[in-house]
Amino acid sequence: MAANLPTQAQVQGGIGVTEPHTTHDEHALHDDHHHDQHWLFKYVFSTDHKVIAKQFLITGIFWAILGGTLSSLFRLQLGWPESTMEWLTPVLGKWVEAGKLNPEFYLALVTMHGTIMVFFVLTAGLSGTFSNFLIPLQVGARDMASGFMNMLSYWFFFISGLIMFISIFLETGPAAAGWTIYPPLSALPQAIPGSGLGMTLWLVSMALFIVSQLLGGVNYITTVINLRTRGMSMSKLPLTIWAFFLTAVLGLLSFPVLFSAALLLIFDRSFGTSFFLSDIYIAGQALPNVGGSPILFQHLFWFLGHPEVYIVIMPAMGMVSEILATNARKPIFGYRAMIGSLLGISLLSFVVWAHHMFITGMNPFLGSVFMFLTLIIAVPSAVKTFNWLATLWRGNIRFTTAMLFSIGFVSLFISGGLTGIILGNAALDIQMHNTYFVVAHFHLVMGSSAFFGLFAGVYHWFPKMFGRMMDEKLGYIHFWLTFIGVYLVFLPMHYVGIAGFPRRYYAWTGFDMFSQFADLNKFISIAAILAFFAQFVFVFNFFYSIFRGRRATENPWRSTTLEWTTPIVPGHGNWPGEIPAVYRWPYDYSKPGAEEDFIPQNVPYSKTTSSNLPYENENE
């Protein structure tokens, strides 16, 4: 289809790169064309992957602030269950009744916090930003395989977010059945107000979100396998690209399953089917639905839900690998093992979903199979962790803000990962499942870790995005407040959880045995709210630096990957002339014998004879 117009056929003839002159002229035309573009198509309905990445990032920041605000609100309730919330009436309106937060609204807050953070921030905001931004730049492509579909991906996400945002302001409140929307609670509008229109909008919004993810994902995969520049074999790809690639594969295979589940739930809610409903009495009335199985929903949901946590964490892993190597001035330790462990994690992520369902009364034998598979994930995770630590070992470490956040990521991933080994055991999980231990576990290992990866990525690639640097001092303040804050929030939460304090509840003041945790809960709330406010240091730094930051140089971190060979602010098409060819892997840092402590991927071996290893020559 590409060669629709006769002129295009000629242009395609010029692709062979043998005639740089042709390519250059063609590009001059190309650029002119874009100067003439209407601003609406340049900045809003843009098909340029870099603009789309920024759109995802800024939308993600908006959602993260909202998600954080919601968590601050319910932490107020959890920390001070007895006190009056009258002062929140101007914000929350009728959801504060006689000085108390409405319990239904508490559930809605938790649900929205989870949905927003998992899907809108850490899936769309993270992959959407960095897969879009880095894939074409790092593999050496002019843009994504289909710029049009890429644009659609953002706008589907935007509309999906708009619908979710509107649902927060409904008379009956937004969805309130948890981000996992288990039926029958989510299926029956008469069960709670949050299962009414709010739930309908949640499902519509998520259906559009899935479309957005698939449109984006197929593009990422196609670009990686199809549009790599000359010499960029799969074994020369930066680990970021491997991570984004496998993340997209996971999304491609798991989001359709969530779509299936959501569709069946929509039918149950609005068309009288009974896929997930059976033998239910509600308000003393028997429902006609017979034959459904709510456990079936959990299976379908977690078949997405578990890969989803890797969709959240793998891009962060990739970026952290890249940033650690760059700032330790050392090759990443175990490049192939890093790829292998990403592959291992991707594969295993599809066969462990039922460890979220140990307490559904599943067959203990089946439980032990899932337990076994779950614990195996510790192996590739440990491979990655040791490789990160070995990369740091005796490195010439430069503590940039991005580096601090990357090291913070490794720390949080270890702390949160260790409790995963506990929760992966069916026998222990049954004890812990409904306590704050689980909340602490996943907030450390995927929530905070992925956020740290996101921050590391923004600080590191900001110069390439906006041509300016973010302020380093503000970055340090942001890092230390966040790093300490996160631990102050989630470490005590483990303790509260082990002691049996149950999650998902509005208040436990009626039970004396839990009153001893009141102080600790207050402490967690204060830490959480302070850590949330610390994020505004980042928000200020981000927006201030876009306009006023120190001007960046072409390659401020002295990094090896292709994006740093583009102009300071690359235009549409990324490279003004020919796309550079690639000759070496992306981690030639501090190579013995080399003139500098880094050799970019596009430098041929013939120019680095002093540092070449015996087998490194152009004929390869």
Added chain:
Amino acid sequence: MHSSELEVLKDREPALGTHPLRVLLWLMMISSTMIFAAYTSAYIVRREEGNWLEFALPGGLLYTSIIILISSASIQWAYFAAKKDELRQVQTGIVITFVLGLAFLVGQWNVWGELVRNKIHFGGVDANPSGSFLYVLMGVHAFHLVTGLIFLLRVLRKSFNYQVHSRQMLSIGNVTIYWHFLGGLWLYLYLFLLLNH
């Protein structure tokens, strides 16, 4: 596909012999497959739990299956014709495929009518998941088939603009692959239902 796409695609240097749009198509078919994999495994899991209404599959499904099989042959014929630059045959093949696709949809609609007459309802008081699943499988497949019909029309339009011939096989190739996929998907669902209804 889209004019804006042409613009960004023109100076690509594909690392792989396959055109990016072909790869996109394969990936989308994989994600569609996952939807049906989810439904058919949910179907089996649910059936094992009992309380499952047994009923005979409507006979009409056999005819619609035959129709979609023939349509696969006709699109393949159009594809071969394009390879031989027989433009008239290409257009005839696409039109035949389109008509057969429509006939398939009408046939499926009639099967739904047959189900309703037999009191197998999608939802409501007397609905059992066994019936509801049948509607969902057929409905979601029919939705995919509609996208296939739209795709056929686009390629047909291209063929009238002389953009489908032996040196421009991408779009006819893509629509042929997609149409075989839709047929294969339906045959899988039909066999699955025969074995598990």
